[in-house]
Amino acid sequence: MSSLQAPRGTFDVLPADAARRAVLETHARRILGAAGYGRIETPTYEATELFARGVGEATDIVQKEMYSFDDGGGRSMTLRPEGTAPVCRAYIEHGMHKQPQPVKLWYLSSFFRAEAPQKGRYRQFWQVGAEAIGAAGPETDAELIILMADLYRAAGVRDLHLRLSSLGTAETRREYREELAAYLHAHEDGLSPEVISRIDLNPMRAFDADDRRTQETMRSAPILLDRLAPEDAEHFERVKALLDEAGLTYQLDPALVRGLDYYARTLWEFTSGALGAQSAVGGGGRYDGLIEQLGGPPTPASGWAAGVERMLLAAGEQPVPTDVVDLFVAIAARDSPQAQDAGFKLANEARRAGLSAQLELAGRGLKGQLKHADRLGARYVAIIGDPMQISLKDMEAGDQTEIAPEAVIPTILRGSRVA
Numbered sequence: 188m189s190s191l192q193a194p195r196g197t198f199d200v201l202p203a204d205a206a207r208r209a210v211l212e213t214h215a216r217r218i219l220g221a222a223g224y225g226r227i228e229t230p231t232y233e234a235t236e237l238f239a240r241g242v243g244e245a246t247d248i249v250q251k252e253m254y255s256f257d258d259g260g261g262r263s264m265t266l267r268p269e270g271t272a273p274v275c276r277a278y279i280e281h282g283m284h285k286q287p288q289p290v291k292l293w294y295l296s297s298f299f300r301a302e303a304p305q306k307g308r309y310r311q312f313w314q315v316g317a318e319a320i321g322a323a324g325p326e327t328d329a330e331l332i333i334l335m336a337d338l339y340r341a342a343g344v345r346d347l348h349l350r351l352s353s354l355g356t357a358e359t360r361r362e363y364r365e366e367l368a369a370y371l372h373a374h375e376d377g378l379s380p381e382v383i384s385r386i387d388l389n390p391m392r393a394f395d396a397d398d399r400r401t402q403e404t405m406r407s408a409p410i411l412l413d414r415l416a417p418e419d420a421e422h423f424e425r426v427k428a429l430l431d432e433a434g435l436t437y438q439l440d441p442a443l444v445r446g447l448d449y450y451a452r453t454l455w456e457f458t459s460g461a462l463g464a465q466s467a468v469g470g471g472g473r474y475d476g477l478i479e480q481l482g483g484p485p486t487p488a489s490g491w492a493a494g495v496e497r498m499l500l501a502a503g504e505q506p507v508p509t510d511v512v513d514l515f516v517a518i519a520a521r522d523s524p525q526a527q528d529a530g531f532k533l534a535n536e537a538r539r540a541g542l543s544a545q546l547e548l549a550g551r552g553l554k555g556q557l558k559h560a561d562r563l564g565a566r567y568v569a570i571i572g573d574p575m576q577i578s579l580k581d582m583e584a585g586d587q588t589e590i591a592p593e594a595v596i597p598t599i600l601r602g603s604r605v606a
């Protein structure tokens with residue numbers, strides 16, 4: 188008999204993992220909320236065209252990582268591989284350019300990419316992302332980078348490194364790409380076949396190559412940072428100065444290329460030395476051309492996305508927050524319907540009073556129930572006997588008192604107020 192398993196490259200989030208994710212979500216909400224970012228959630232899938240136009244035809248994502256399907260009506264849809272294009276689509280669709288700018292949004296969602304699964308690389312994974320749409324200044328970029336660093340710090344990501352670069356504007360990039368493509372064609376004998384095949388499609392990717400010989404050749408390649416127009420260079424200087432002022436250390440990496448086509452000017456990536464080969468914990472950049480490319484008004488924007496699984500991996504074993512159990516309701520007289528009813532009612536009423544309460548549901552004997560309550564870390568156990576006697580056991584103090592049913596909840600509430 189074949190057993191059913193989660194699809195390759197996907198995973199189940201079990202309660203202990205869910206608890207760690209919930210903590211991360213709380214950090215994200217606090218850090219981004221305090222900076223004026225509002226939560227957004229877009230659909231799990233979008234028209235394929237959005238990603239083709241928004242992410243870029245020449246990118247790995249669009250060329251080989253998209254899960255696309257026919258929606259049944261002849262329209263091609265794609266499970267979202269990233270969040271920026273959908274957020275920009277929503278910004279345009281809801282006329283957010285009429286709101287005071289910048290519009291600041293954040294998300295925590297799952298994304299889908301048809302990749303070769305390995306540690307830290309999945310086919311369904313989660314990202315926390317932030318986008319500031321409608322602001323062109325370097326302060327926005329610096330703010331976004333600092334917020335991202337704050338999130339990593341709160342999450343406990345170890346051995347964090349920031350790499351920073353600027354891509355200039357689309358025009359500078361166009362000229363530079365020609366210069367770079369000419370350099371690559373002139374040095375084809377020092378490049379891998381894969382890089383050669385991509386020279387005219389996306390020469391920047393040559394900097395990304397794993398091939399040793401290609402890396403050697405790229406060491407003497409022209410560098411975009413040296414070709415920035417004066418206003419782009421000034422913008423970048425200011426981003427750096429603001430990060431310096433905030434005490435954030437970074438490394439300039441003129442060969443930094445990220446897998447998305449829409450970036451212009453500031454570009455960054457965070458890595459963690461605590462991770463293996465998949466060391467990127469997140470990245471971001473300025474994407475001033477994207478909204479217009481998607482049919483909106485010309486709008487500057489900047490944003491980032493951080494990988495949830497990689498953040499958790501890079502944080503290492505963190506204590507799992509456990510839920511408090513205020514009350515465990517044990518049934519001493521298991522064959523008494525009255526005792527069963529009284530226990531059921533007590534657990535419900537305790538929850539309505541704001542306590543966390545669990546009722547014995549597995550038919551254990553009294554000894555087993557007390558052991559289970561102890562395992563749960565219950566603060567009190569109400570033992571229901573027959574007829575209608577309740578013994579309330581304070582698990583910490585170890586003392587047990589006989590009390591009236593209606594006194595149980597007030598007693599525990601009083602106890603928790605003291606604690």
Ligand code: ATP
Nearest residue numbers: 302307308309312446467468469470492493494497
């Ligand atoms: P990589 O170089 O690792 O493929 P990327 O450049 O494709 O990353 P982005 O699209 O910038 O990644 O996504 C931002 C972050 O999301 C990454 O830095 C990483 O932490 C996380 N991430 C990306 N793809 C995956 C994946 N398949 N599984 C898990 N996390 C991922």
Ligand code: MG
Nearest residue numbers: 247300302446
């Ligand atoms: Mg990738």
